Structure formats: C-alpha cells, structure tokens
Amino acid sequence: MAKYYIGLDGGSTYLKAAMLHEGAVVDTMVRNTGIDNNGTAKKLVEELCRRSQITQRDIGYIMATGYSRKVLEVADDDISEITAHAYGVRVTAPKEYRPGMIIDIGGQDSKIIYLDSNYAVKNFSMNDKCAAGTGKFMEVIAGILETTIDQVGPLSLESTAPCDINSTCVVFAQSEVISLVARKYDRRDILSGMHLSMARRIIKMMKKSEKNGDILMTGGGALNTGLHRAFEEELMKDVYVASHPQFNGAIGAAQIASERG
C-alpha cells in the first residue's frame, strides 16, 4: 500500500500541514503556531491521520520547513522554505504554467524564487526586515478600513480610481491610510491603491536578469484577488495562482518527503 507523506510549514503566525498520497494532495490543515511549536505540530499530524483514517504507520516520511523547522521534532528532516516552495509548485501550479518565477507572499515576509525549466531553484530574493509587502501589512490596513482580510480583495476590485499610496512601511502606510480615510476617500479605492503599492514594492525586489517563464503567486497573499490583479496590472502580463497557495510550502515539503520516503 502506498504511503502517506506529510509536509509541515512552520510559519511565523500559522503552522500549516499538507498530506500527499500518490502524488496528490489529500488533506491540508492550519493551526495557530502558539508557543509550543512542536506540540502543535504533533497535534496536527494526529488530526490529519484521524481525518484520513490512517495510522501513524501509514506515514512514510514527514518533512518540515519554515522558520520553526529546526524545532519540529515530529519531522524526520527539514528543508528550507525556498526549496519547499519550488517543489510545491510542481503540484500546485496550473498545467499551463511554464516555470519561471514564484512570488510568495507570506504572513511576515515575501520572497521571489526563480526557477529553471525543470523547477530547480536558480536564485531567490527576500524582503528585508520589514513587514511591508506581506500579509501582516494587509491585515493592518483591513483593520483600519473595518473589513476582513477575505473581503479586501473583492472590495478593491470594485474600485474605479485607485488612490496613490507611497509608503512602504507598515507604520507609515497606516497613517497614510488613516489620512486618506479622513479625507473621505472610498475604501475600495484605498484598498486598490494599497494593492498596487504592495505589488510595486515586491516587483522592485525582482532581479532584472531573470525574465524567462511565467509568474506564479503562492502564500496567503495569493488568495487576495485584488493583489493578484494589481500584479497583473503592474507587470503587464498574466500571473498564475497556485491551487493551494497558503499550503504551497507544506505541499512542497510533503513532495520532498515522498521523494525521500
């Protein structure tokens, strides 16, 4: 009987898990990281087994990735999130995607990974110690505009005249947004402007020498349709979205686990 493989992605805010069976994603799960990384991970693994009605023996290999990967003792091995993401897109990318670039927008960081045609990592760039251009940034702005993170995308799509937001820092952007609100700007326009500004900031990170292939969005940020549109507008080309964007790292880890196991 084919084994099950689990990938754990210990991010800054959430711990994500994905289970692979015969090359397909069976189940995914997410939990708040909490204080006890390892305990949460253990619970996640148990939960996954219970949901798929398998025992721990059916699990072939567990691979950890993300910030807290070194402390996850349940895992058999760990791998850096860059590699995990590159493996993840082999499963999650749409069929027509020609490997080129992955834009990953996570909770507290964003990164760009460059792939060659065999999905091997060629190069990568990461944002600096700053939350601009990350999920946290979106959350803060959504809070000010009295909406939820899920609504941010659809709302911004309704905008007709996006505002101009220049700040690249969460704290300053916050005050900029507040002043826009005070000046009675429509929140849909503000959100749209915010997405464009985020996209611009991430595009700045891109390496000029890497132009081949298509662009794929992963991470929680990819669920935001407004941000997705903003990227397409700024890059002036199609941007694909991974099938389980926020689980891409975990799926990648599971994929590596299946190769190891």
Place this chain on the structure above:
Amino acid sequence: MNTQTVSPREQRQKDRFISKASQTAAKYLRRMEELSGAPESMVPFFRVLRDIYVDGKDVSREDGVKTVGTYCVMAPHELIYAAGAIPVKLCSGSYTAFSIGDDLAPRDACPLVKAVAGFQQIGVMPLYDNCALMVLPITCDCKKKLAGYLAERCEVCTLQIPVSKEDEDIEQYVRELYQFLGVLEETTGNRVTYDSLADAMKKTGYAQFELSRFLRLKKSLPYLLRGTHIMAMMNAASYMPADEWGRQLHLVNRELEQRISRNETVTRRQLPRILLTGSPIIFPNIKIPLLIEEMCGILAADETCMGERGMSDPVVPVDQSFDGLMRSLAIRATRPCSCPTFADNRQRIFRLKQMIRDYQIEGVIYHVLRGCLVYDFEYRQIEEALGELGIPVIRLESDYNEEDVEQLRIRIEAFIELIKLKKPPEVRRTERDYYG
C-alpha cells in the same frame, strides 16, 4: 592620555564598555577557532586580534615609533613606513562601539563609521587613542563627515579620491599623496628620502609577495582553507607591521605547501563554494563568514576591501625615480581599486568574473552594510552580470548587532541549499557527502 579626571560613573561606563567589547570579540574568536582546518601557523594572526580586541593592547612596536591610523585602501601604507611610523587600519567592526556611535551619527549612517566614532568617543582603545595622525581617504559621504568629527579630537589628514581614473585624476592624486607625505613628515619629525621610501616599499612589497604566493597556493587546491580564517588573517594585517605580517604569512605558505603535497584539505566533501563581496567585513563583525561556514558552505574567496582585494594588487614601479615610485603608489591606490566610490566601476564585475573562474565559485553573497549606499548601488549591475553567467547571487543586508543573525541564517541556509540542489545529479553526491 586623558589628563582631566574621570568621574566614577564615567569610569564605570568605560569598564562596562571594555568588558562587553572584549566579550564579544572573544566570542567570535572562539567561534572562529572552533571551525576546523586552520593551519597552525595562522595562530599568530588570531593572537594579534586577541591582543587588540580582547586584551585592549596597542600595536606592538619599538619605543618612540608613532602609529598612523588609516581608513580605506587608498592611503598608501608605504608612505607611512617611509616617514618612520607604523600604519594601523582603523576601520572597525565593533558592535559595542557601534552602539555608542549610534547616538553620534544619523540613523542611516553606515555602522562602520558609527563604530569608529564610538571608539573615539569612549576613548578606551589604545589603538585609537595613541594614533598620532588619522588619514581619511574621502571615499563616501560618511567618511567625509567622519573626518570632520574626528578632526575635532585628533590630527586628521584627508585624501581626496578622484571620481574617475583618467590621467589627469592620477596626476592630481600624485599631488595629493605628496601633500600627505608632507603632513606625515611633520607628524613624525622624520625626513622622507629616496632610501626610506624604497625601504618602505620593500617592506610592503614583501608582504604582497607572500600574499601572492598564498593566493596561488589557495587557487591550486580547492578546499585548502576556510575563508573565515583567511578573513581573520587579512584583518590581522591591519594591526601588524607589513614585514612582520609577511614573515608570518611565509610560515603559513610553508605549511600550505606541505598540506598540498599531502593533498590535505579542510573537508573531504564537495561543499558549495561561495564568494563574498560587498561592504567590508571587519573583525569582530565576522558573523557572515562564520554563518556561511557553520552552515556547511565554503567561503572560497572574498572580494572585500578588508580582505584579499585590499592588499593583493601589487605596486608596480615602472620608473625608478622618487617621483616614479610616488606615481606607482598613486596608480596602485586608484586604478586597480574596485571600490564603488569611483563613478565607473565596471571593472569590479570583471574582477568578480575572474574570481569565479579562479576559485570555481558556485554562488555569490553580496554583503551590504546598512547605509552603505555605494555598495548597495552596484548590486543591480552585479546581479545582472552574474545572472548572465548563471551564478546565483543574494544580497544580505546586515548591521553591527546580533539581532539580525537569525534573518541572515535563514537566507544563507536557503542559499547554500539552493546551490547544493542545483548541481546536476551526476555531480550531486548523496546527503552524506554534504553532511558526512
């Protein structure tokens, strides 16, 4: 040297500083010594770093010989030796001094300058306090303002670095060096003659000769040495007379020759070979080289001004007259120098390409000290050039503190993993080869 009384509170602050600074330095020295594979003969270099940073000693020298502090590679040490003084490179990597300097300079100023200003402010390092003169080539805005700051506290001589390297600029720099030599004569009270200059050039030339031998040996066998140890060795050159340094290096070379004959390397594994370039790496701020090698990478070469690049270009006197020697020094300080202070610095790309060829580099880490604008500026250009070669490159921004170590670790680890997985399967060994 302070004649005015120091209040107990002030004294306590100084004591705190000294103990903190020496602890940090001792920690990094220990981490460095824990890395395997340092040749026995390199120990004297580590001892020099220990003397200066842990024990707070001054450069060892005969009585009455003055020290002249220099910054950047454009101030020819030959002139200082010719005037009968000993040059000391004062560019600093101290986290403790940085935290003091942080209050003296604007937030975005580079940490190197802040650390120097911090040392000057606290006044507990004999290395800084005993300097008879400080020479500051004006290579960037921070250095310029640092010159102004230091001038209030000690003797300072600035060197104007030309923006480009045209023939007229060289003539101008020769003139600048003559003026500098005049200041040196006044500081030391010695006359510079043809013989003293020739002797000085022989001293530094010998050190460069041994360095050229060292580099040749290093090129001949991959994994012969660890880059962190080499960086420490190059850093030690700042606090040793050139001829003494050369003599110690001679012993290292002898040991390396034996190693090569036994085909002995620091590792039997095919570790990813990494080149470090960008802003200077100065002891005790060697966290990046340490991280690279602790993460199972090999720092195969560095293109930084406190490392190989600062010393390796030899002085080539063409004309044997006094003026000819001065010209050769001025030319050596400017033309081969791939410091981003020069407007057109494409030669740095070629230098990197050559190093990639020489040392079979698989990845380049571009180090930017926070606020080091000139290096940051060149990142794009170099990234593009290396992209064409298919060499991965990442930019690492760091500051003089230990808060960003985790951030750096994540990046370096992922980078090393990337290189390992990039190797084609037939070259790629099993995991055991990497982690053994």
Place this chain on the structure above:
Amino acid sequence: MKQAKKIWLTAGVCAAMFALAWFAWRLPFFEFSEEYSAEQVGSFLSLKYLKNLLPLILILLLSSLGILICIGVRKRIIRKDPAFGRFFEARTGSGGKKVPGQRKLGFMTVRWAAMLGASFLMIFGGTALNLRFAEVSLPIFSCPVNTEQMTESSCYYLAHLNDLFELPLKDILLFFGTTIGFALLLGRVICGFLCPMGLLQDVVHGIRQKARVEGVAMTDKMYAALTPVKWMMVFLLLGLSFLGGNFCNFCPLVAVSPILAGIQTSLYFSGFFMIFALIGSFFKRRFFCLICPLGVLLGLLHRITPFRIKKDCTACTECGACYEACPMGIKQIYTEREKTDVTDMNCILCGECIRKCPEDNALAMTFAGKKIYTASRKQVMSGYHAEGRKQDRRRGGSV
C-alpha cells in the same frame, strides 16, 4: 575657444616643422670642409675615424648639456611648488637603496640582445663581418649613407620616391617586395627589436633609470597632441622629395649609423634634431618613436602582422601598469574590455606591458597564434624571491 587654440597651435608646430625640413640644408650643424667621400676608414683606431666621429661626440655633449639644463630648470620648478617643494631633495637626490624589481633574465634579455645584434649588423655588418645584402631593403631608420650596412634601408627610397621610379623595374619590385615583406612579417617588431635608434633611446632611458632621475609622465592628452606631428613627419618623409627638399638633411638618424661606421658625414638640421630627440627620449622613453614616420608606415599593417599582443579582459584588473610601462602611451591596452586582440598601430611590441602586468595571463605576446611571452604575478614579483629564501634560511636555522 580652447579647441581653436589647440588647432592653431598644432598647425603652427606643423608649419614650423615643414619650414625646418624645407630649409634643413641651410641649417648646418657640422660641416666637413672637404668634399663628401664615401671612402671607408681602414681602422676604427685611426685618427681619421676619430675625426669623422666628431659630430656625434658633439651631439652627445650638447645633449648632455641640454639634459642637465632641463634637470636644473625642473629643480627650480619643483622647489617653488607648494606640494612638491618640500621633497625637492628626495626627488632630485638619488639613494643607494632599491625597490626589489624583477628578475633580470628573460624576455627583455632577448630583446636587448636582438637590438644590440641588429644595430651592430646594421652599422658594421659590411665592414666587420662582410655581410652585405644590398638587394634587401629593410624598413628601418638606419641611414643608407652608410653603404656598408648589412641590408639596404627602405628609408632612402621612401624619402626619395621620385628617384625610385627612375630605377629599373626589377629594382623597384625588389624594393617593394622586400620592404613590404619585412613589414608584413615583422611589423613594428622592427622598432622594438632591431632599430638602432630604438637602441639608442633605450640606452638613454636606462641611464636615467640608473641615475634615478625622474622623467616626464605624459598624459593621454599629450600623446594625442603628438599625433598631428607624427602625420606631418609621414608627409615630410614621403612628400618632401617631390617638393624639392631632402628629408635626409632633416632626419636625425644620419647622425648615428654613418658616423659610427666611420663615414665622413656633414650634418645639417639632422644634428639639431638628434639632440632634441636624445633629450626627449631621456625624459620620455622612446620619444622619437612617438613621431617616427617609418613606424607609422609599419604600423599601418598592424592588423595582419603575425606578432600580436593579446589580452584576457576578465583577468585584467585595469591597474594601468601596462599603460604606465608602455613607451608608446597606448591607453587601450588597459581600458579595453571586449576585444582579445589589443595590438595597436603604435605598438612596437617591446613587451614592456607584459613584463609589468601583475595579473596571470592577462596579457601575452603571440606569434602566429602561439604565446611567446605571457604576463604573470610571479614574474612581476620575482625580485622578492630572494627575500623569501632569506626567511626560509633564517627559520630553518632557528628550528
């Protein structure tokens, strides 16, 4: 405004040169009272030989005097300069110590041997060794007034093209055949390895190096200013005969080969020019080569000659040592970043750039694609090897 001034200055210099060349025969430097005789002196120790040598001795004396005057003038200038004045003594006095240089034996030994040998053959080949190939014309400035030199020099007929075309066709073909043949085969290697004037200039330069007297460091602008002068020389060489003048009265080389060979030679403007060239090449190595018309003609073929200077642009650090060492002031050699072939029309293939190049394989001289001389750091720093060995002995003794 500045541009116009430059143009006028250049035009003035060229016009003055033209006038000097035209009236060269009216400016006698040293005239023998007797009629010209090509008769060979029997012995190099005879009184007659010494008498015939007189103009050359005079030239050397006057050049030395000129050099001393120039040094004196410069001393004054240096002393008054705010930055340099302080080092007046250090700059003008010469010390006993030495910066370790490079190993003596090597490519340059070959070059010096070639220059000495070739000059000897060109001057005394006929008399001393009875080697004479009159049908062969070598494109070299070694005065054919000396009928005893080993081969014919092309310079005479190049300077008297109107006479050349009166010769029988066979001679014309021989002349062009051998001249162009040598030019194609050797190119400006002739300048660097064979030319007696080159030897003379290198000797004078060597004397300056030994005396530690500083030279004149030329910038690219100064080199550029000499270009029109150079082309004016070409024009004078090829065209003066058609205008009724005689380049030989203007040519400084008349003062070397024939006089040394013991031929009684009256000198006209040539003598003055020779003094000028000697003073010039004392302070600036191979000064005359910068304006040598024959060199320009040889250089025209630089694209197809088999001797080439090759560059590895990646290995180069743009340290400029080659440019500093280059007697011809060829700047491209260090600024070039794309081409692998940096042979320039001004290049005399002397190899100084390669000798001074500290980067392994960055520069190389090739003959028909084969490397014959390659740059290396080891070679540049070879003067320090002795120091290294001293260390070994000392440590060895103590252990």
